[in-house]
Every structure is written in structure tokens, then in C-alpha cells.
Amino acid sequence: MTTTPLVPANLAERMVMFTLRWTWPFYGLGALYVVGPVLAWLMAGLAVLVLYLGPAIREDLRARGPIPPVVWAWILGMIVMLIALWVGHLNWNLGTKTTIKSSIGWAKGWALLALFPLAGAVLPIRRDIVIRGQCIIGIWTLALLPILAVAPYVGLPERIFTSPLKAVGGPGPEYFTVFFFTWDPGSWTPRWQFYAPWSPFAALLGVIQVCFALEEKDRKWRAIGLAAGMAMILMSKSRMGLVGLVACTIGPRMLPLVMKGWAWHVLAALTASLAMFGPALVQMLKEGIAAFKGARADSTRVRATLQRIAVERWEHEAWWFGHGRVQPGPHIVEYMPIGSHHTWWALLFVKGVVGFLAWTVPVVWQTGIALVDAARGPRGRLPLGIMMTILLLSFGENVEIEAYLIWPGLLMLGIHAAEIREDQIASATRAGRTRAGTGAGHPAE
Numbered sequence: 001m002t003t004t005p006l007v008p009a010n011l012a013e014r015m016v017m018f019t020l021r022w023t024w025p026f027y028g029l030g031a032l033y034v035v036g037p038v039l040a041w042l043m044a045g046l047a048v049l050v051l052y053l054g055p056a057i058r059e060d061l062r063a064r065g066p067i068p069p070v071v072w073a074w075i076l077g078m079i080v081m082l083i084a085l086w087v088g089h090l091n092w093n094l095g096t097k098t099t100i101k102s103s104i105g106w107a108k109g110w111a112l113l114a115l116f117p118l119a120g121a122v123l124p125i126r127r128d129i130v131i132r133g134q135c136i137i138g139i140w141t142l143a144l145l146p147i148l149a150v151a152p153y154v155g156l157p158e159r160i161f162t163s164p165l166k167a168v169g170g171p172g173p174e175y176f177t178v179f180f181f182t183w184d185p186g187s188w189t190p191r192w193q194f195y196a197p198w199s200p201f202a203a204l205l206g207v208i209q210v211c212f213a214l215e216e217k218d219r220k221w222r223a224i225g226l227a228a229g230m231a232m233i234l235m236s237k238s239r240m241g242l243v244g245l246v247a248c249t250i251g252p253r254m255l256p257l258v259m260k261g262w263a264w265h266v267l268a269a270l271t272a273s274l275a276m277f278g279p280a281l282v283q284m285l286k287e288g289i290a291a292f293k294g295a296r297a298d299s300t301r302v303r304a305t306l307q308r309i310a311v312e313r314w315e316h317e318a319w320w321f322g323h324g325r326v327q328p329g330p331h332i333v334e335y336m337p338i339g340s341h342h343t344w345w346a347l348l349f350v351k352g353v354v355g356f357l358a359w360t361v362p363v364v365w366q367t368g369i370a371l372v373d374a375a376r377g378p379r380g381r382l383p384l385g386i387m388m389t390i391l392l393l394s395f396g397e398n399v400e401i402e403a404y405l406i407w408p409g410l411l412m413l414g415i416h417a418a419e420i421r422e423d424q425i426a427s428a429t430r431a432g433r434t435r436a437g438t439g440a441g442h443p444a445e
Contacts, residue, residue, distance in 0.1 A: 030163020120414020203241025
């Protein structure tokens with residue numbers, strides 16, 4: 001079967017396709033952490049320009065419409081996040097230099113959670129372009145897979161090199177380092193992180209890859225995307241990746257059942273059967289959770305301790321605006337920074353209740369929109385899968401420092417918000433025409 005040609009139709013689509021197509025070469029240069037924020041600000045700037053010029057801009061770049069409310073929630077939420085950062089730095093006297101450095105970090109992290117949805121909602125970018133671009137990443141992954149797979153067994157080094165681009169600053173040198181693989185210190189077996197800074201994150205990037213590939217219309221590209229995503233999930237050896245593979249792909253496809261009457265009857269029967277089988281199922285669930293945690297007991301212990309310290313210090317020291325930044329952890333957590341490895345607890349520690357709400361409101365809003373649309377039809381499956389993956393990521397990682405790699409998903413959230421807004425406008429227009437037609441047919445007596 002020949003593949004379906006899919007050519008970018010405007011500047012915005014060319015920017016998206018170019019960046020996705022060259023993801024692996026950018027990684028080979030250690031440049032991905034730079035490329036993501038640069039793309040975000042360029043595309044958001046283009047979106048603002050398109051909105052400003054309106055009909056004066058060339059036809060193929062005209063805005064899809066005004067900014068949807070949920071995208072405004074992301075924009076305002078991330079602005080509040082920056083304000084919380086400033087107040088936290090002032091409260092803890094962290095100094096002007098640290099405040100400027102942290103503000104630049106915000107521009108490369110949290111800001112991307114608003115900039116990419118803005119670009120997706122305003123610029124005329126087809127979802128098929130993003131889906132195909134993600135599958136092109138997949139063909140690069142499959143092409144490089146043999147080299148990556150044999151690397152630990154033929155004596156190749158873990159790290160190839162660290163890019164001099166690390167001079168621009170970032171969370172750590174691993175964001176600018178090119179790896180073949182890494183050795184797991186617990187089992188001393190190889191794990192692969194592909195183009196991510198570490199393996200668990202690579203697994204969830206694999207989940208996003210599978211979610212995109214499932215929506216690809218061309219069977220050949222779909223198979224490529226699925227194979228690449230599965231390889232990333234399995235070779236990363238991440239527990240969260242396996243959970244995401246099942247939940248984030250099957251869940252959105254099962255959701256339309258809530259609209260079916262027979263599904264509720266089946267659910268009622270299953271609920272009634274729990275009276276007999278419930279205790280056994282609960283015990284099986286407990287054993288499964290224990291085995292899940294036991295698979296990496298040291299990692300689980302460190303994460304749980306980090307979270308407990310973060311919550312206790314937030315409650316007693318910095319309720320509203322947090323501590324302003326992560327802080328070095330003690331020996332008990334292997335010196336991992338307090339305020340890392342968990343988006344929700346980290347937000348409370350670093351930015352307090354204000355920052356926590358600035359993240360929670362748009363996340364809940366966007367997830368609710370995706371849930372409703374996925375229940376109504378297939379259009380909402382991909383956005384819901386993306387939101388579920390982001391939520392999974394948030395319980396084990398800091399989402400903001402990884403936004404530079406999940407940007408295709410963030411872009412898709414904006415595209416989805418624009419599609420829903422267009423449907424609402426079309427429905428309102430049809431309703432207005434219907435009312436006008438009815439009024440014209442019944443003149444006043």
C-alpha cells in the first residue's frame with residue numbers, strides 16, 4: 001500500500017512538520033531542550049500576529065477564530081504561575097539574580113503549557129499534520145532501534161557526548177546529553193531513554209506516540225507509529241509506561257459506552273456481583289499494587305519520602321506562595337531535590353496554593369472537555385489520551401521541565417479546543433437560521 005501524501009499547507013504547518021521530522025537529529029546535537037521553547041515562542045508570536053492582522057494576513061494563515069476559553073485558562077494560569085514565582089522569591093529573599101534565572105526557567109517550562117495550546121487554537125494547523133509528524137518520529141526510532149538495542153552488549157558507552165548548548169542553562173546536563181542507553185543501578189540491566197533525558201519519561205513519550213499513531217489514517221504510517229511507541233514503552237522498562245499503554249489508549253475508546261443503555265445494565269450486573277467476588281478482587285488489587293511498587297522498591301521509597309517532606313514543609317513554612325524554587329534534599333532521599341519527581345506536591349512546595357490552583361484549573365477544564373467529547377465521538381479520543389498521559393506524567397515527574405518534548409500533545413489540545421469552538425459557532429448559527437426561518441413563516445397577526 002502506498003502512503004498518503006500529506007503536504008504542509010502554510011508556514012505554521014511547515015514549522016510543525018519540520019520540527020517533528022528532525023526530532024532525532026536535533027537530539028543527536030543535544031539541542032531538543034533549546035528547540036522546544038524556541039518553537040513555542042515563535043509559534044505563539046505568529047498566533048498573536050495573525051490575530052492582530054486579522055483579514056489583512058495572507059489567506060492560508062488566517063486565524064481559526066478567537067482564543068477559546070480553555071486556552072485563556074492556560075494562559076492566565078501560567079501568568080499566575082510566574083507571579084507566584086516572583087512572590088515566592090521575594091518572600092524568601094532569593095535575590096535578583098536567582099529571580100531572573102527562575103523567570104527564564106518559567107519561559108522555557110511552564111510558559112510552554114500555554115503557548116502551544118494558543119498556537120494550536122489560533123493557527124490553521126490540521127491535526128493530520130501533527131499525527132503524521134509524530135509517526136515520522138517513529139520511523140526514525142525504528143531505524144535507530146538496532147543500534148540502540150545492541151549498544152550495551154557490544155561495549156558501546158552509555159553516553160555519547162554532552163552538547164555545549166548546556167551553556168544556555170537548564171534543569172541538568174542530562175537534558176543536553178546524547179545517550180545510547182543507561183544502566184539501571186538496581187538491577188544493573190540496560191534501559192533505553194531514546195530521545196528523552198531518562199527512561200520513565202521516554203515510556204510516556206511512547207504512550208503519546210501510540211495515542212497519535214492510533215489516529216493515523218494511513219495504515220503503513222499507523223503501523224510504524226505503533227511499533228515505535230511500543231518499543232519505547234517496553235525498552236524503557238517503566239512501570240508507568242505499561243499503565244499508560246493500557247489506560248490512555250483503551251480508556252478513551254471505552255468512554256462512548258457511557259452513552260449506551262446496555263452498558264449501564266452490564267455495569268449494574270457487575271456491581272451486584274461484587275458482593276460475592278469483591279473481597280477476592282480487593283485482595284488481588286492489593287497484591288498487584290504491592291508487586292508494582294516492589295518492582296522498584298528503592299525508587300518508590302525515595303519518591304514517597306520526597307513527597308512527604310515537600311508536603312510537610314509546605315504546610316508549615318510557605319502555604320500561599322511556596323518556597324520559590326526546589327531545594328536540596330537530605331541523604332534519606334539520596335540528595336534528590338525537594339520539589340521534584342511529582343508535579344502536584346512540587347507545586348505546593350515551590351509555588352504554594354496559588355501555583356497549585358493555577359495548574360489545577362486548566363488541567364481539570366481541559367480534561368473535562370476531552371472527556372465529554374470522547375464520550376460523544378472519536379474526535380475526543382486523542383485529546384483525552386494526551387491529557388491522561390500528562391496526568392500520569394504529573395504523578396511521577398515535573399511536567400513543566402518536560403513540556404519541550406510533549407509539545408505535539410499540547411498543540412493538539414489547542415487544535416481540539418478550536419474544533420469544539422467551531423462546532424459551537426456552527427450550531428449557534430444553524431439555530432439562529434432556524435429561528436429566523438420559523439419567524440418568517442409566521443408573520444404577526
